[in-house]
Amino acid sequence: MAGKGTNPIPGRPDGAPSELSQDISQWRVGERKRLIGLRLAMSADERASKTRAIAAGLDRLIGSPQGRIVSLYWPFRGEPDLREWSTKIIEAGGQIALPVVIAKAQPLEFRLWAPGEPLERGVWNILVPSSGRVVEPDVVVAPVVGFDAANYRLGYGGGFYDRTLAAMTKRPFKVGVGYAGARLATIHPHAQDIAMDAIVTDERGSHEH
Numbered sequence: 001m002a003g004k005g006t007n008p009i010p011g012r013p014d015g016a017p018s019e020l021s022q023d024i025s026q027w028r029v030g031e032r033k034r035l036i037g038l039r040l041a042m043s044a045d046e047r048a049s050k051t052r053a054i055a056a057g058l059d060r061l062i063g064s065p066q067g068r069i070v071s072l073y074w075p076f077r078g079e080p081d082l083r084e085w086s087t088k089i090i091e092a093g094g095q096i097a098l099p100v101v102i103a104k105a106q107p108l109e110f111r112l113w114a115p116g117e118p119l120e121r122g123v124w125n126i127l128v129p130s131s132g133r134v135v136e137p138d139v140v141v142a143p144v145v146g147f148d149a150a151n152y153r154l155g156y157g158g159g160f161y162d163r164t165l166a167a168m169t170k171r172p173f174k175v176g177v178g179y180a181g182a183r184l185a186t187i188h189p190h191a192q193d194i195a196m197d198a199i200v201t202d203e204r205g206s207h208e209h
């Protein structure tokens, strides 16, 4: 099965899953690179049209955002750009929060933000709200690098969302968002990986509940 463009877990001639965590973390590194490469290779038009489909999927899944805080993200490395959708959430009576990296290996903080409000460069130069109140979102929309059939999410490898979700006192509704091409059979989840309640992609399918 180790065809062109695949990244078999090493240690097995057939690429079958090995339980060696070192092999799995190497496999994750390779898959992150491959999947980020795939989405960066898409045209801006293709990303925009897939992003519109993702936004429609989020609307169907989440329903009315009235009185709810939805955490989004400031897009980078070809992630779906949902900033236009964030305006719709606010117009419909919801609020938007953005994640802030406080430090490596620490949970994220979420700060309220609305389009037009000031942002500043945080850790790794990521833009974060300068002044919004720190909140716990009702809905966490987390960008995925990859995702699997059990709704586990592969991110950039910082473990930020897993730590954040584990530390939250509220139990938010957790939605992973990404392109359909980011689907994997399994991400070989670690014990501390937290599955999403749903994954929304540009393809309508069984991941929506």
Ligand SMILES: Nc1nc2c(c(=O)[nH]1)N(C=O)[C@@H](CNc1ccc(C(=O)N[C@@H](CCC(=O)O)C(=O)O)cc1)CN2
Pocket: 073, 074, 075, 076, 079, 099, 100, 101, 108, 124, 126, 143, 155, 156, 157, 158, 159, 160, 161
């Ligand atoms: N748009 C967006 N914002 C987000 C996230 C995200 O996934 N997407 N995050 C979701 O977690 C947090 C940021 N997570 C990040 C994790 C790793 C790297 C990164 O560049 N890591 C380097 C290695 C850095 C180092 O260890 O020195 C790398 O991958 O090369 C960047 C952001 C919060 N904000």
Ligand SMILES: Nc1ncnc2c1ncn2[C@@H]1O[C@H](COP(=O)(O)OP(=O)(O)OP(=O)(O)O)[C@@H](O)[C@H]1O
Pocket: 028, 153, 154, 155, 156, 157, 158, 159, 160, 161, 162, 163, 166, 190, 192, 193
């Ligand atoms: N709740 C947690 N407590 C302690 N360590 C954790 C926790 N969650 C994740 N980690 C550690 O963080 C590291 C990266 O985790 P993982 O590969 O799952 O990141 P990711 O989901 O791809 O990244 P991100 O969530 O930042 O997008 C791993 O070494 C993992 O053990």
